[in-house]
Amino acid sequence: MHTSFTNIDWAVLGGYVLLLALAGWLTTRRGMKSEDYFLASHHAPTWLVAISVLSTVQSAATFLGVPDNSFRGDYTYLGGVLAALIAAWIVAHVLIPRFYALRVTTVYELLETRFDATARRAAAAMYLVGRIFASGARLYLAAIAVSMILFLDVTPQHIAVAAFGLLVFGLVFTFMGGLQSVIWSDLVQVVLYVGSALLVAWHLWSGLDMTLPQAVAALGPKLSLVNPTLDPSAPWGLLAVLTGVMLLNLASSGLDQDITQRLLACEDAGKGARSLYASVWLSLPVILLFLVIGSLLYLHYEGTAAGSFRGEKVTVFMHYILTEIPPGLRGLVTVGVIAAAAINSGLISMSAVLVNDLYRPFAGERSEAHFVRMGRIASVLLGLALFGMAILSYFWQRYADSALLDFVLGVMAFAYSGLIGVYGVALFSRRGNSASVIAAFAAGFLTVLAFQPYVIDSLALPAMMKQFAFPWQLVLGSAVAALVCLAGKPARA
Secondary structure (H helix, E strand, O other): OOOOOOHHHHHHHHHHHHHHHHHHHHOOOOOOOHHHHHHHHHOOOHHHHHHHHHHHHOOHHHHHHHHHHHHHOOOHHHHHHHHHHHHHHHHHHHHHHHHHHHOOOOOOHHHHHHOOHHHHHHHHHHHHHHHHHHHHHHHHHHHHHHHHHHHOOOOHHHHHHHHHHHHHHHHHHHHHHHHHHHHHHHHHHHHHHHHHHHHHHHHHHHOOOOOHHHHHHHHHHHHOOOOOOOOOOOOOOHHHHHHHHHHHHHHHHHOOHHHHHHHOOOOOHHHHHHHHHHHHHHHHHHHHHHHHHHHHHHHHOOOOOOOEEOOEEOOHHHHHHHHOOOOOHHHHHHHHHHHHHOHHHHHHHHHHHHHHHHHHHHHOOOOHHHHHHHHHHHHHHHHHHHHHHHHHHHHHHHHHOOOHHHHHHHHHHHHHHHHHHHHHHHHHOOOOOHHHHHHHHHHHHHHHHHOOHHHHHHHOOOHHHHHOOHHHHHHHHHHHHHHHHHOOOOOOO
């Protein structure tokens, strides 16, 4: 068993830090305006934005959780790409043109033109709550991996150390160069975590004594792409994919500042739309790669799940990393996990919302340098919030006892349900006002909250509510939010 981090592994990790530091230094500019800091001056190349979006969509949950999907189940997770394509078409034709026409910095400025400034601020606040939840959960997952690799356990103390280290690492690049620096560091990180995954896949395959046809035959039904089930507990059933997972992707790429900010960094709406489509197509081979790793692990372990390490529950991929990956490759995989965490992505988007939607309207006449400085301060404060959420996620995920991937995606539903409901009404109806918008955000959040195991147990709600997977929670939360928003009479003719 290879359980210790060797000098070779530390050298690989040190090289990664130096490489990113160089990328951050080369992309840092003096005398930046707020548009430079938050939107990269609208000069980001289409191909680079596509890769940055890909990096933002993927996470440590992809790196560690997706192989578990194919190891324990099949390839139905790949249906998420179909959902993403449908969502991308809607975002490209409905949302992106409006954002560029209004010349917005954040997507929530659209609600001010439709309702008023109060609605915009409510959406911004809802986004911040949801993004702290989601990015904090992502930070927690990456911290699990780092803690297991470096400390060989998952104690709260070591999770805190790992999360803090990852956070400081992400803060540096956000603080220095804003979105420009983040986008270029995303390129480096995609190359590294995809490269490390390819090496792991090669290492696994080279250890198997079988041909490709023999491997396909051994896997058999585990290569299935479609699950027609209507079971609400199955998150990757076809109907769940076409509804809840599609809505998840719609909110992620069109209503979540984290990704939309990158699309707004392009020169025009057309290039922003092309970047989004390209990122979806690029995600197909990346997701397939991690599913293949899960299949290779299934063949490697002959179908016997290795779900624990020193008494701690871990994914099968994490078990393999901790027990069998040779020195050097272990360090590269650690780099891959850190790269997949993409903490800087969430920080730059949240700081943009906090400064432009919640601070700037009350700041009065200030210099551009002032707003850049406030963006940096906001990144630090929001980073501390993510750290707190990562610690909370340690206890939350253990209570819910959910798979890592489902846990992260489910957390995102808290904010997305309200945003989907409100934007649906804003774009396709004349109903609603700022009061109903605020009520809709609260209703969407509370609807998703009602399906959490700890709430069901605490309030003695029907136990069958625990069977609803996150896509259905999002569908129901969005529907409730839309109905509440529609209840408001229009404030403007």
